[in-house]
Amino acid sequence: MNNLKNLRGTVDLLPDQLIKWQNVEKIVLEQLARASINEIRTPILEMTELFIRGIGEGTDVVSKEMYTFIDRGERSCTLRPEGTASVARALIQNGMLSNHPLQKLWYMGPMFRYERPQAGRQRQFHQLGVEFIGYDSVRSDVEIIALAWDILGKLGIKELNLEINTLGDLDDRSNFQKSFLKWLDINKDSLDLDSQNRINKNPLRILDSKNIQTKKVLENAPRLFNFLSEKSHKRYSALKRQLEVLKIPYIENFNLVRGLDYYTHTAFEITSGALGSQATVCGGGRYDDLIKQMGGPNTPAIGFAIGLERLILLAGKDFEIPRNTDIYIINQGLIAESLAMDLSRKLRNYDLLVELDLSGASFSKQFKKANKLKSRSIIVIGDDEAVKGEFFIRLFDQSSNGNEEELISFENDIKLENWINNNLLVR
RNA sequence: GCGGGCGUCGCCAAGUGGUUAAGGCAGCGGCUUGUGGCGCCGCUAUUCGGGGGUUCGAAUCCCCUCGCUCGCCCCA
Numbered sequence: 001m002n003n004l005k006n007l008r009g010t011v012d013l014l015p016d017q018l019i020k021w022q023n024v025e026k027i028v029l030e031q032l033a034r035a036s037i038n039e040i041r042t043p044i045l046e047m048t049e050l051f052i053r054g055i056g057e058g059t060d061v062v063s064k065e066m067y068t069f070i071d072r073g074e075r076s077c078t079l080r081p082e083g084t085a086s087v088a089r090a091l092i093q094n095g096m097l098s099n100h101p102l103q104k105l106w107y108m109g110p111m112f113r114y115e116r117p118q119a120g121r122q123r124q125f126h127q128l129g130v131e132f133i134g135y136d137s138v139r140s141d142v143e144i145i146a147l148a149w150d151i152l153g154k155l156g157i158k159e160l161n162l163e164i165n166t167l168g169d170l171d172d173r174s175n176f177q178k179s180f181l182k183w184l185d186i187n188k189d190s191l192d193l194d195s196q197n198r199i200n201k202n203p204l205r206i207l208d209s210k211n212i213q214t215k216k217v218l219e220n221a222p223r224l225f226n227f228l229s230e231k232s233h234k235r236y237s238a239l240k241r242q243l244e245v246l247k248i249p250y251i252e253n254f255n256l257v258r259g260l261d262y263y264t265h266t267a268f269e270i271t272s273g274a275l276g277s278q279a280t281v282c283g284g285g286r287y288d289d290l291i292k293q294m295g296g297p298n299t300p301a302i303g304f305a306i307g308l309e310r311l312i313l314l315a316g317k318d319f320e321i322p323r324n325t326d327i328y329i330i331n332q333g334l335i336a337e338s339l340a341m342d343l344s345r346k347l348r349n350y351d352l353l354v355e356l357d358l359s360g361a362s363f364s365k366q367f368k369k370a371n372k373l374k375s376r377s378i379i380v381i382g383d384d385e386a387v388k389g390e391f392f393i394r395l396f397d398q399s400s401n402g403n404e405e406e407l408i409s410f411e412n413d414i415k416l417e418n419w420i421n422n423n424l425l426v427r
Numbered sequence: 428g429c430g431g432g433c434g435u436c437g438c439c440a441a442g443u444g445g446u447u448a449a450g451g452c453a454g455c456g457g458c459u460u461g462u463g464g465c466g467c468c469g470c471u472a473u474u475c476g477g478g479g480g481u482u483c484g485a486a487u488c489c490c491c492u493c494g495c496u497c498g499c500c501c502c503a
Contacts, residue, residue, distance in 0.1 A: 005493090005494080008493095008494075008495095024478065057500095060500080060501050060502080061501080061502075063428085065501080065502090081502095083503095112503085113501090113502075113503095115500090115502080116428080116499095116500085116501095117495085117496085118496080118497070118498080119496080119498095120495070120503080121502075123499090125502095125503070126503090127503060128503095129503095134429085194500070196481085205501095210499085251495070260502095274500090276495085276497080277498065277499085278501095278502075278503080280502065280503055281503070282503070283502075283503055284503095304503095305503055306503065307502085307503030308503085309502090309503080310503060330461090331464080332461075342483090354479085362459090362460055362461075362462095363460085363461040363462050363463095364459065364460085364461075364462065364463075366461095366462085366463090367461090367462050367463040367464090367466085368463055369456095369463090371463040371464055372463090372464090378462095378463085380461080380462075382461055382462095382489090383461085384461085396463080409430090
């Protein structure tokens with residue numbers, strides 16, 4: 001084996017694997033289009049500052065997972081680790097927020113985080129993100145959760161858990177934080193090391209600790225929930241009520257804190273036990289202050305991201321089935337080969353999967369190939385046919401007895417079309 | 428960044444110190460130069476992720492390294 005290899009945490013998606021990706025993406029894009037959500041594409045490469053300010057300096061993503069380098073113009077550049085900051089930047093920069101204060105957007109593409117690869121986790125991974133910009137009603141929270149839930153449902157993914165929480169607004173959070181920091185000061189010695197390190201950097205994340213002992217100690221800590229304003233409380237209750245109306249089951253998880261700093265109020269995650277330790281397939285929440293913080297107009301927003309690698313892991317085997325060849329063109333001989341080429345172009349006017357055999361191999365070989373591909377029908381053109389200006393077309397599955405075989409002149413497009421309509425396009 | 432497991436052909440694998448590294452699938456060729464699915468026959472790893480060492484001798488033992496994988500952490 002030579003020593004040119006892909007980088008750690010990156011993968012080649014080969015044709016066989018892409019069948020599943022394409023089938024899954026097709027369903028997803030259909031759902032997005034039906035919900036009137038528009039695509040936005042932003043650069044994969046951004047200035048580093050965007051993520052530091054957008055995501056938050058204290059977060060793990062920014063402090064230790066970014067692919068950052070200095071370019072030839074001595075600018076600090078970063079391969080995007082997530083999509084929301086770029087979308088916010090693009091909207092601000094292009095003046096989109098004054099012309100179109102309300103927007104529903106989606107994006108899909110590669111993201112980069114320098115982490116140890118694991119099941120469902122790559123360094124280059126792919127996310128589908130949806131952002132509702134300018135929407136502040138609880139109904140937009142509900143719609144976006146329902147949208148994520150339904151995309152996963154459309155893909156036939158079962159046994160999902162929706163976890164929700166509210167993080168309150170900035171005031172709620174700073175009130176809580178004061179009290180929480182006091183408590184941390186007294187109890188820090190009983191926390192695990194990771195959590196102790198977070199006290200100064202990102203205290204809220206301590207709530208989300210997986211350490212069993214820390215979890216136990218935290219049971220006596222002040223709760224963010226008790227610091228919520230009347231307004232935040234109402235909002236959260238309304239969210240729960242509406243999810244119940246839609247019959248979307250949820251679990252309240254008061255320790256659910258998103259890893260990116262920009263979230264406010266609603267936070268949610270959709271997880272699946274089938275994913276192993278990387279259980280989260282979808283994560284999202286409200287970020288009412290982000291756009292303003294980044295220098296834009298005061299614009300509330302909510303969004304989510306779905307990890308496509310994890311989605312592919314969860315989607316069933318049904319999505320792995322490729323579309324079969326409809327017509328395989330067996331051909332041999334100088335004139336026959338040129339007629340076959342011409343015919344194959346004509347056939348591409350139909351919604352059919354047509355493969356022209358270019359091997360020049362024996363008829364027997366070409367038949368075997370057609371059979372291996374499970375082609376639904378074959379066309380045969382050899383010297384005899386070429387001379388007469390006609391070709392055979394016939395159904396090729398095992399059950400057919402050859403009655404559907406037809407001899408058609410190269411000029412007779414109508415006869416060809418009729419045969420196709422009767423045999424291939426009716427299913 | 429820290430732990431555990433693993434690394435033999437494109438894929439799945441046998442082999443655990445001794446002359447030529449099983450087998451299956453796939454691929455290619457033939458039986459059958461113009462008609463498929465079955466069957467039969469043949470071909471396909473000077474080499475066991477890479478490098479070094481131990482040994483008369485290593486895929487098999489030791490060291491280093493790379494990669495994969497599963498956890499921790501973090502996240503989608």
